[in-house]
Amino acid sequence: MRQGLICDARRDYGTRTLNFSTDKDIQAVADVEQLQQDYLARIADADLAALEEIRIAALGKQGAITGLLKTLGGMSAEERQDQGPRINGAREAVTAAIAARKDALESEVLNARLASEAIDLTLPVAPSPQGSVHPVAQVMDELAEIFADLGFAVATGPEIESGWYNFTALNMPETHPARAMHDTFYFPDRNAAGEEMLLRTHTSPVQIRTMMGQKPPIRIIAPGRTYRSDSDATHTPMFHQVEGLVIDKGITMAHLKWTLETFVKAFFERDDIVLRLRPSYFPFTEPSAEVDVGFTVEKGKRVIGGDPTGPNGGWMEILGSGMVNPKVIEHCGLDPDEWQGFAFGCGIDRLAMLKYGMDDLRAFFDGDLRWLKHYGFSSLDVPTLSGGVSA
Numbered sequence: 001m002r003q004g005l006i007c008d009a010r011r012d013y014g015t016r017t018l019n020f021s022t023d024k025d026i027q028a029v030a031d032v033e034q035l036q037q038d039y040l041a042r043i044a045d046a047d048l049a050a051l052e053e054i055r056i057a058a059l060g061k062q063g064a065i066t067g068l069l070k071t072l073g074g075m076s077a078e079e080r081q082d083q084g085p086r087i088n089g090a091r092e093a094v095t096a097a098i099a100a101r102k103d104a105l106e107s108e109v110l111n112a113r114l115a116s117e118a119i120d121l122t123l124p125v126a127p128s129p130q131g132s133v134h135p136v137a138q139v140m141d142e143l144a145e146i147f148a149d150l151g152f153a154v155a156t157g158p159e160i161e162s163g164w165y166n167f168t169a170l171n172m173p174e175t176h177p178a179r180a181m182h183d184t185f186y187f188p189d190r191n192a193a194g195e196e197m198l199l200r201t202h203t204s205p206v207q208i209r210t211m212m213g214q215k216p217p218i219r220i221i222a223p224g225r226t227y228r229s230d231s232d233a234t235h236t237p238m239f240h241q242v243e244g245l246v247i248d249k250g251i252t253m254a255h256l257k258w259t260l261e262t263f264v265k266a267f268f269e270r271d272d273i274v275l276r277l278r279p280s281y282f283p284f285t286e287p288s289a290e291v292d293v294g295f296t297v298e299k300g301k302r303v304i305g306g307d308p309t310g311p312n313g314g315w316m317e318i319l320g321s322g323m324v325n326p327k328v329i330e331h332c333g334l335d336p337d338e339w340q341g342f343a344f345g346c347g348i349d350r351l352a353m354l355k356y357g358m359d360d361l362r363a364f365f366d367g368d369l370r371w372l373k374h375y376g377f378s379s380l381d382v383p384t385l386s387g388g389v390s391a
């Protein structure tokens, strides 16, 4: 029906030259206004396709309003002055209404598209993370966090080492009996420089690499994999250690003891932990001390902390340590009269077992998903001193 009206309008105004004289004049003016209103009404509820039809019908080459505009040329100046603004007004009103409606329709379409294609950025990337962080990785993160707070950087070294870094530089020459004690995995071939090659038996070669590679003062920890030919419930051929090394001026055993106490208390998150230093021997430290930590038995389980001299208490060894042997400092090209330091080495797997209550080390490396599900940590739990180092 609407379409019909437009066609009528085109027939009436698009092709006829209006002859403005009194009655007809009034009629034409009324028609222009009527025409404009009709168009505006149609535009108001047109969709995009209908809008284009209306535009062609009104303003196209053969359009009704275009036709009216053409009649202006045949009018007297007076008529034109009267009719010009009306016809032009209709053209402007219809043009503006079409543009506004088009804008509104287009943003409606865009809004609908945006709403239907929306991505909810507040949703977690993986709502249920798959897999878990292995307790060893978790403990390494905890160690890095605790020691970073004490001013220690994390250092690393290769797992395939030469005999020089793993033994000789650490004051264990080829004939030294301690070399045999390490149950070392040797490679069948020597390296290009003719050195024997092996899987590092401890993280101590990182001490050497660090002292040779950077100027003191030095404060590092070096966590990583280590290897010895040994296997039972508490030993696996591959295991993890963390090395600590401080080289500075005027360093004493007191610094060592304070650092270890601070570390152990932060790691086990208890203040009532006591350490006992027992004289020991390592070729690369002098004097050397093995460090025991006090435990108490709670509900049949050993728990770090409490009174080790009480009825439920005892001591267990957790690490080896000592003052860096002056010979080692010298091997690294430093003057032992100027620089002193302490070092310690600690089994990470054992720390994890003590803190998180596993009792068979072999399960750490079986890759059993049930074990990992039970003992693993969420990847979103990052240890922080402020939020708690354990998950």
Ligand code: PHE
Pocket: 201, 202, 203, 204, 243, 282, 285, 320, 321, 322, 343, 344, 345, 346
């Ligand atoms: N490297 C020693 C070990 O594996 C531990 C240790 C490190 C002892 C540093 C003293 C100083 O048993």
